[in-house]
Amino acid sequence: MSFKNLEFLFERAKKGNIMRVVVAAAEDGEVLEAVHTANVEGIVEATLVGDPDKISKVAKDKGVDISSFEVIPATNEEEAAMKAVQAVSSGEGDLLMKGFIKTSTLLKAVLNKEWGLRSGRLLSHLFLFEVPRLGRVVGLTDGGLNTYPGLQEKAAIVSNAVSCYHALGVETPKVAALAAVEVVNPDMPCTLEAAALVQMNRRNQIKGCIIDGPLALDNALSEEAARHKGVVSEVAGHAEVLLVPDIEAGNLLGKVILFMANGAGAGVVLGAKVPVVLTSRGDTARTKALSIALGAVLAKT
Structure with a gap:
């Protein structure tokens, strides 16, 4: 949905x-x-x-x-x-x-x-964005609360967002763990964490969603970009939730959508x-x- x-x-x-x-x-x-x-x-x-x-x-x-x-x-x-x-x-x-x-x-x-x-749960921020060019709503987390979350914090952030999507009627939201690139690079910790989140999802440690990553923003949201880069997954081009690597990336991306792309949003703290x-x-x-x-x-x- x-x-x-x-x-x-x-x-x-x-x-x-x-x-x-x-x-x-x-x-x-x-x-x-x-x-x-x-x-x-x-x-x-x-x-x-x-x-x-x-x-x-x-x-x-x-x-x-x-x-x-x-x-x-x-x-x-x-x-x-x-x-x-x-x-x-x-x-x-x-x-x-x-x-x-x-x-x-x-x-x-x-x-x-x-x-x-x-x-008892981690608090995290979720912003739902209405993006005119995409023609659909995309969630972004966490661009407002957790500054530099590690793997366990990111797992909790995803779980909070998934619970919100379930409440909105989305049975299995597609989550993209974002990075600057779509390949695992040992010199870029967020790509390692993205790959670990994918494995945790496959082993049912993070439930109720489909996670893929690392994914760059373009191939997370655009089927054409994903095809061009040879990225094949259920999430690529269809991401409903964008998990950002840190608060700086999330804050900047969110404000670009609101103030430069004429978008609208809805933000809540979960947990x-x-x-x-x-x-x-x-x-x-x-x-x-x-x-x-x-x-x-x-x-x-």
């Missing part, structure tokens, strides 16, 4: 119960616009954590009605993160969202041992007790709204 664009997330998120999103540091126009859109679509109710006066001013400037949203006062980022996470962990919210706050501050609260959202909607502070309201929809779908599974 492949998705042509990300609009399917809105339709999928409308099914079942309405979820409650809790936004940490909600004093952000794009965030409020996205939450309002998701609310109008019948996807979420919202709790906004932050400075009430600033939230009201930003909402007014954006022309967004937040009168139906609960507001929890917080005086700074740390307090906003704490109160937002505590609200979710106590059952007063179904998913958490990053507002105008540093990712590190929010995740420190998520990982708090007393009242955080730890599940916590609930989905954590996490996008860049520079992302558009549409990307943030799509991310809320993705988080709401996952919160129902």
Whole structure:
């Protein structure tokens, strides 16, 4: 199954119960616009954590009605993160969202041992991208959280992404372990790790997907490029999930798609007790709204 664009997330998120999103540091126009859109679509109710006066001013400037949203006062980022996470962990919210706050501050609260959202699994970031030229949706992981993951971390990152795809109805997602080349080179550690992941997948250590690699980006996404280079596999040219070698590659690739290729995206952190909607502070309201929809779908599974 492949998705042509990300609009399917809105339709999928409308099914079942309405979820409650809790936004940490909600004093952000794009965030409020996205939450309002998701609310109008019948996807979420919202709790906004932050400075009430600033939230009201930003909402007014954006022309967004937040009168139906609960507001929890917080005086700074740390307090906003704490109160937002505590609200979710106590059952007063179904998913958490990053507002105008540093990712590190929010995740420190998520990982708090007393009242955080730890599940025992590795946290990893997945971004679903709508790529106009490809005409389909492609996932990218992990370009937002784990900096230089080793083999075991990459296996966990893949497993998180596969669980997300299963929740979206993709029974056996095709995962490309990316590198600069499509051959194993002992001088390039990520190619060795890619080959090891393939073997782990074949031996059922990583289940529910098909992994191939190392694959360069072109032959992961293009059948023509794969044929030209003589790469034959079920994944080459048909990759649904791109496993990047490190955060720098993932961050750069993601921003090229969003800001240079006119793409759209939906980003979440996986592996916590609930989905954590996490996008860049520079992302558009549409990307943030799509991310809320993705988080709401996952919160129902």
